[in-house]
Amino acid sequence: MPEYATVTYPEADPPDRRFKRIIGNSAALESVLDQVEQVASTDSTVLIEGETGTGKELIAHAIHSSSQRYGRAFIKLNCAAIPLDLLESELFGHEKGAFTGAIAQKIGRFEMADKETLFLDEVGDIPPHCSPNCCAFCKNRSSSG
Numbered sequence: 741m742p743e744y745a746t747v748t749y750p751e752a753d754p755p756d757r758r759f760k761r762i763i764g765n766s767a768a769l770e771s772v773l774d775q776v777e778q779v780a781s782t783d784s785t786v787l788i789e790g791e792t793g794t795g796k797e798l799i800a801h802a803i804h805s806s807s808q809r810y811g812r813a814f815i816k817l818n819c820a821a822i823p824l825d826l827l828e829s830e831l832f833g834h835e836k837g838a839f840t841g842a843i844a845q846k847i848g849r850f851e852m853a854d855k856e857t858l859f860l861d862e863v864g865d866i867p868p869h870c871s872p873n874c875c876a877f878c879k880n881r882s883s884s885g
Contacts, residue, residue, distance in 0.1 A: 759802050762795070772799065780806035787863075797859060804857040812856040817849050820862035828870050832877075850877050 759773060779786050780803045788796045797816070804814050822830050829839075833848030849858055860866075866874055 760805075762798050762802060773802070776802045777806060779803060783808075797861065800857070800859045807857075809855070809857050813853075814857045814859065815849060815853045816859045816861060818861045820865040824867050827866065828873070831870065832873065 759776075762769070762773070776799060786800075786803060788799050790796050801814065804810060817830065819827060829842075829846065829848070831848050831850055833846050833851055834842050836842055836845050852858075863874075
């Protein structure tokens with residue numbers, strides 16, 4: 741698998757697995773963890789915003805670990821690390837022969853993450869021409885565009 745993408749599967753179900761990687765004690769953190777618990781019980785698309793190094797991936801893991809998706813894969817894709825001309829293919833996949841170098845069909849990350857968790861790191865780096873398809877996918881949960 742390319743270095744910009746990782747797939748991790750959960751370990752055996754540890755006790756109180758939800759927030760095991762988050763360290764801290766403040767009113768702000770408690771508020772965030774309350775929101776994690778609220779959203780984890782839904783089947784919603786979630787946007788986690790914050791500066792670099794603030795723990796967005798930890799919060800995504802906490803949501804995953806607290807949800808019904810726990811036990812399935814957590815798929816991370818660093819959008820900033822993928823060449824822009826390959827990003828759309830990486831997200832949505834492609835058919836054999838769709839472009840020069842497409843020697844086989846490839847399933848995109850959105851389809852790969854069906855019923856699993858997909859964490860798009862640096863999602864703000866997705867170029868404008870891909871953004872409408874990404875938004876439509878998140879809204880409709882299908883890649884028909």
